[in-house]
Structures are given as structure tokens and as C-alpha cells.
Amino acid sequence: MKKNTKNVSICPVSEALKVIGGKWSLQIINEIGLQKRRFGELKRLVPGISEKMLIQELKSLVGFGILHRKAYKEIPPRVEYSLTEYGVKVLPIISQIQIFGNELINKKEN
Amino acid sequence: MKKNTKNVSICPVSEALKVIGGKWSLQIINEIGLQKRRFGELKRLVPGISEKMLIQELKSLVGFGILHRKAYKEIPPRVEYSLTEYGVKVLPIISQIQIFGNELINKKEN
DNA sequence: AGTAATACAAACTTTTTTGTTAGTACCTTA
DNA sequence: TAAGGTACTAACAAAAAAGTTTGTATTACT
Numbered sequence: 195m196k197k198n199t200k201n202v203s204i205c206p207v208s209e210a211l212k213v214i215g216g217k218w219s220l221q222i223i224n225e226i227g228l229q230k231r232r233f234g235e236l237k238r239l240v241p242g243i244s245e246k247m248l249i250q251e252l253k254s255l256v257g258f259g260i261l262h263r264k265a266y267k268e269i270p271p272r273v274e275y276s277l278t279e280y281g282v283k284v285l286p287i288i289s290q291i292q293i294f295g296n297e298l299i300n301k302k303e304n
Numbered sequence: 305m306k307k308n309t310k311n312v313s314i315c316p317v318s319e320a321l322k323v324i325g326g327k328w329s330l331q332i333i334n335e336i337g338l339q340k341r342r343f344g345e346l347k348r349l350v351p352g353i354s355e356k357m358l359i360q361e362l363k364s365l366v367g368f369g370i371l372h373r374k375a376y377k378e379i380p381p382r383v384e385y386s387l388t389e390y391g392v393k394v395l396p397i398i399s400q401i402q403i404f405g406n407e408l409i410n411k412k413e414n
Numbered sequence: 415a416g417t418a419a420t421a422c423a424a425a426c427t428t429t430t431t432t433g434t435t436a437g438t439a440c441c442t443t444a
Numbered sequence: 445t446a447a448g449g450t451a452c453t454a455a456c457a458a459a460a461a462a463g464t465t466t467g468t469a470t471t472a473c474t
Contacts, residue, residue: 415474416473416474417473418472418473419472420469422468424465424466424467424468425464425465425467426464426465426466427462427464427465428462428463428464429460429461430460430461431458431459431461432457432459433456433457434456434458435454435455435456435457436453436456437452437453437455438451438452438453438454439450439451439452440450440451441448442447442448443447444445
């Protein structure tokens with residue numbers, strides 16, 4: 195495994211989980227997909243999320259370079275979020291997790 | 305999206321995260337891979353994990369049908385963990401996360 | 415009799431994550 | 445003048461996850 199400057203191992207899985215490890219990030223990324231989504235739109239699309247968690251996650255993902263944020267200078271405000279070229283690389287993870295999640299659901303039904 | 309008996313939506317991603325959403329589960333599953341691993345072995349292989357978290361996760365994963373636990377009636381005790389047929393289906397998720405994690409690491413280095 | 419090895423268990427504390435509530439700025443329209 | 449719509453912010457509370465410490469059973473070996 196790779197080491198950092200202090201010669202401590204860096205685990206790719208751990209590094210990834212710092213970015214997409216929370217309760218909501220994957221759901222948000224999934225709803226954005228290859229589109230542009232407004233804040234209010236995401237609020238509706240991600241069921242159960244609070245406004246606080248939504249902005250918190252959006253900010254974090256923007257900070258990690260996963261999301262791009264475009265604010266229009268209008269009143270009332272309009273902000274659009276979309277995946278960056280890095281963000282797009284999260285989508286295959288989601289696909290795999292969905293496959294597994296569906297297996298779990300089918301398994302439960304027995 | 306699928307609905308359960310109470311007509312509430314079930315999200316495959318959420319369901320999957322209930323099983324593999326913690327800090328350690330993916331690392332543990334990754335270390336087991338297609339082999340058999342003893343408790344003590346995993347303790348060494350997963351750096352930084354406490355004994356408590358290790359058994360807690362192992363128990364949980366056994367409960368979800370991801371891991372198989374085989375205890376030998378010996379003293380000192382010997383217990384071997386391995387992936388079930390369901391557990392094996394987590395490996396592609398890990399592969400994808402590793403790809404993404406490595407991208408993050410490379411990105412940081414600039 | 416004392417120690418070592420292995421795989422845990424239980425009680426408790428700390429840390430992290432998530433949720434709740436109330437409030438802001440700005441312009442438009444009634 | 446007052447209310448409405450949008451994207452936030454901040455303070456605080458609750459819940460969930462993770463960490464720490466101490467202890468257990470069993471047998472073999474010294």
C-alpha cells in the first residue's frame with residue numbers, strides 16, 4: 195500500500211470513505227447524476243434529508259472537488275450543482291452498491 | 305423504487321449501507337477476500353481497529369449473512385471467518401471504491 | 415501454582431454524525 | 445407595507461458510532 199510523507203500507510207478505501215462515507219453523500223450524488231440540480235430540487239429528491247445535512251454535504255462535496263456549484267445572481271437565488279469530472283467517477287461505485295442492495299432486498303423477501 | 309409492505313420506498317443504496325456502511329466493514333471484508341481468516345489475523349491485518357470493533361463488525365456481518373464463522377473446538381480457541389456467497393458480492397464494490405480512492409490520492413499529490 | 419495463548423464480553427466514555435429550530439439577505443409582487 | 449420565495453447560517457440537542465479498559469473461559473506448559 196502507498197505511504198504518505200510521514201511513511202504512514204494510506205488505504206484507498208479509507209480515503210474514499212472520507213469523501214463518500216456518510217449517510218447522504220451517495221444518495222445526493224446519485225440524484226445529481228449527469229444533470230444539473232438545484233438545492234430545492236435535491237431537497238425534494240432525497241427523501242428525509244434535512245436542509246442542514248443537505249448544504250453540509252453539498253459544501254463538503256464541493257470542497258472535495260466532487261461537485262461543481264454554480265450560483266446565478268438572481269433574486270430569489272438560484273444555485274445549480276453538478277458532478278465534476280471526479281464526481282462522475284463515483285457513479286460506478288453507486289451502480290455496484292445498488293446491485294448489492296437489490297440482492298439484499300430480494301434476500302429479505304424470503 | 306421498490307416499496308415495502310407499508311408502502312414506504314426502499315432505497316437499495318440505503319439498504320446496502322446498513323450492512324457495509326461503517327468505518328471498518330469494507331476493510332474487514334477486503335482482508336478476508338476469498339480466504340479464511342482468523343480473528344487474531346484480522347486484528348493484525350486491519351490497522352488501528354480495536355478488538356471491540358472487530359468482533360462487533362464480525363458479528364454484524366455474520367448476522368447479515370455476509371460472513372461465515374467456523375469455530376474449532378480447540379484450546380486455545382480457533383475461529384475462522386470467510387465470505388459467504390453473498391459476501392463475495394461485496395468485493396466488486398470494494399474494487400470500485402479502490403479505483404476511486406486511488407484517484408483521490410493521486411489528485412492530492414499535485 | 416502461575417503464566418500464556420486465543421477469542422471474545424460487558425461497562426463505560428468519548429467522539430462523530432445527524433437532527434431540530436430559528437433566523438438572515440435579497441428582490442418581487444400584491 | 446407586508447408577505448413570499450430561495451439558498452443558506454448558526455446554535456444547540458440528540459443519537460449513533462467508535463474507543464478504552466477490565467475481565468472471562470479453557471487447556472497446556474513450566
